[in-house]
Amino acid sequence: MLDTTYNVETPEGIDLRARAAGPVPRILAYAVDVFYRSLILAAIGMGLFFAGFAGAGIWLVCAFLLEWFYPVFFEVMRRGQTPGKKSFGLMVVNDNLTPVSWSASIVRNLLRFADFMPFAYATGVISMTLGRHFQRLGDLAAGTLVIYREEEKAPIALPDTTPLPPPQNLRQQDQQALVSLLERHEDLSEARQRELANLLEPITRKKDSDALSYLRSVGSWLLGGRG
Amino acid sequence: MKQRDFENRYRDSWEQLEAWLKADRNKSEVAALDLPVAYRNLCQQLAMAKERQYTNRLIDHLNQLVMAAHHRVYRQETLRRKGWLHYLLAGFPQAVRANSRTVLLATALFLVPGLILGIGTYNNDALVYAVMSPDQVMDFESMYDPSNRVLGRERGSDTDLFMFGFYIKNNIGIAFRTFAGGVLFGLGSIFFLVFNGIYIGAAFGHITRVGFISTFYPFVIGHGAFELTAIVLAGAAGLILGRSLVDPGQHQRTVALRLAAVEAMKIMYGTFLMLVIAAFLEAFWSSSASTPIAIKLGVGALFWVLVFAYFILAGRREDANHAN
Numbered sequence: 001m002l003d004t005t006y007n008v009e010t011p012e013g014i015d016l017r018a019r020a021a022g023p024v025p026r027i028l029a030y031a032v033d034v035f036y037r038s039l040i041l042a043a044i045g046m047g048l049f050f051a052g053f054a055g056a057g058i059w060l061v062c063a064f065l066l067e068w069f070y071p072v073f074f075e076v077m078r079r080g081q082t083p084g085k086k087s088f089g090l091m092v093v094n095d096n097l098t099p100v101s102w103s104a105s106i107v108r109n110l111l112r113f114a115d116f117m118p119f120a121y122a123t124g125v126i127s128m129t130l131g132r133h134f135q136r137l138g139d140l141a142a143g144t145l146v147i148y149r150e151e152e153k154a155p156i157a158l159p160d161t162t163p164l165p166p167p168q169n170l171r172q173q174d175q176q177a178l179v180s181l182l183e184r185h186e187d188l189s190e191a192r193q194r195e196l197a198n199l200l201e202p203i204t205r206k207k208d209s210d211a212l213s214y215l216r217s218v219g220s221w222l223l224g225g226r227g
Numbered sequence: 228m229k230q231r232d233f234e235n236r237y238r239d240s241w242e243q244l245e246a247w248l249k250a251d252r253n254k255s256e257v258a259a260l261d262l263p264v265a266y267r268n269l270c271q272q273l274a275m276a277k278e279r280q281y282t283n284r285l286i287d288h289l290n291q292l293v294m295a296a297h298h299r300v301y302r303q304e305t306l307r308r309k310g311w312l313h314y315l316l317a318g319f320p321q322a323v324r325a326n327s328r329t330v331l332l333a334t335a336l337f338l339v340p341g342l343i344l345g346i347g348t349y350n351n352d353a354l355v356y357a358v359m360s361p362d363q364v365m366d367f368e369s370m371y372d373p374s375n376r377v378l379g380r381e382r383g384s385d386t387d388l389f390m391f392g393f394y395i396k397n398n399i400g401i402a403f404r405t406f407a408g409g410v411l412f413g414l415g416s417i418f419f420l421v422f423n424g425i426y427i428g429a430a431f432g433h434i435t436r437v438g439f440i441s442t443f444y445p446f447v448i449g450h451g452a453f454e455l456t457a458i459v460l461a462g463a464a465g466l467i468l469g470r471s472l473v474d475p476g477q478h479q480r481t482v483a484l485r486l487a488a489v490e491a492m493k494i495m496y497g498t499f500l501m502l503v504i505a506a507f508l509e510a511f512w513s514s515s516a517s518t519p520i521a522i523k524l525g526v527g528a529l530f531w532v533l534v535f536a537y538f539i540l541a542g543r544r545e546d547a548n549h550a551n
Binding site for chain 2: 012014016052056063067068079099112123138140141143176180
């Protein structure tokens with residue numbers, strides 16, 4: 001229940017990983033979409049205000065299209081993201097993590113009404129909470145999934161160090177620990193890093209910034225740097 | 228191989244792929260790329276990176292790149308034009324025939340309450356008030372009162388357009404809900420079919436009883452051919468969803484639902500189109516009072532024959548070919 005990762009094996013034998021999005025961000029995203037939709041409708045309404053009865057007819061057609069096809073349009077044409085989903089970093093995908101198709105998007109959005117029953121998306125929220133991957137009924141029928149879109153991370157600049165070989169053969173785990181200390185040099189405060197480095201004092205026989213720079217050097221060597 | 232060497236060796240190809248993925252609109256700027264090959268190589272590199280336990284950051288980065296490329300490689304074909312034509316000429320009626328038992332069930336759920344209420348309100352003055360409020364009945368009567376000529380052409384064409392918008396939003400919304408309700412174990416579809424049957428049956432019975440036949444029937448017969456059939460078909464599509472949950476057969480329920488949704492959508496696309504046709508007819512044809520009643524009844528009857536002939540006959544030849 002707490003593990004929201006979703007794995008799919010592609011034909012190439014690669015495990016794709018994604019994180020399924022829970023009810024709260026989805027409800028918020030939906031609220032944003034409702035806001036935009038009302039805004040669009042209001043704008044169209046003002047534009048058609050002077051067209052009289054005929055304008056009202058066109059407005060009703062627009063209201064119909066927005067009600068049922070606004071999400072479909074964005075999900076298919078904008079890579080699975082309605083404006084609301086975009087603002088919360090969510091996206092809709094097929095459950096094999098491919099981009100959502102027209103038919104799947106239409107199904108999940110037509111069935112929105114059932115998820116709404118009896119009021120305020122009660123059925124949808126119950127279905128999301130009970131299922132493994134937070135799928136509402138529309139998602140289950142369409143075979144779709146709402147996931148977090150991973151943010152692009154800029155490659156980190158590693159601190160400038162002269163690589164040094166480790167004093168002895170380190171186990172894989174220890175190597176990884178050293179490398180991730182190096183990787184996280186910008187996320188952790190300098191003091192905390194020194195504190196962590198001091199934990200290894202019995203082995204490195206160094207303290208504070210000496211210890212830290214030594215560990216960084218070793219980490220850099222492990223990553224493949226040579227002096 | 229140390230991670231740094233690994234990164235140095237492949238960095239160029241990753242950056243190339245990234246640039247290609249980003250520049251989707253104006254491809255001319257970017258060098259041509261054999262996406263499947265690049266994708267497979269990338270997959271292999273990710274597998275290597277995982278196997279060699281390189282850092283999470285690298286693996287995450289490759290994973291993201293794989294995901295983006297995967298999206299591109301497996302992007303599904305959008306609708307083909309030929310597919311649409313084939314669907315209209317054969318696929319839609321074939322889907323309806325393939326689910327004829329469900330369609331008949333939906334018809335019964337709609338027609339039986341309709342007939343009961345129709346006959347009931349025709350014979351009993353008070354029964355219509357069990358379905359509608361007195362105000363609604365009044366409105367309804369004045370709409371079809373032959374002495375009241377509001378229905379006629381003096382209603383301007385801008386009113387026609389307004390009514391078109393209203394029918395699109397209202398009637399198609401009803402049909403979509405009738406369908407969507409099916410995923411609640413069929414209960415929603417059953418409810419809307421029976422409810423609409425009761426309501427429409429009561430309206431028919433009452434108007435016939437009051438005697439406004441000469442305005443009411445010419446008005447409803449034309450678009451009714453499309454609208455009433457479409458409501459029944461939307462209900463049938465919903466029942467297909469519901470059945471998959473009540474009786475999933477040899478599949479898991481979620482799998483059964485998925486398969487049923489594909490089948491149901493074969494009916495829903497056509498239903499949507501029929502409802503658009505119905506809205507057009509209702510707004511621009513049914514309402515015209517200048518057309519003689521006989522012609523409207525005749526054309527309306529023709530529509531019914533056409534709709535039935537379409538569902539019974541269209542795409543038959545192809546069925547036979549498949550059977551051979």
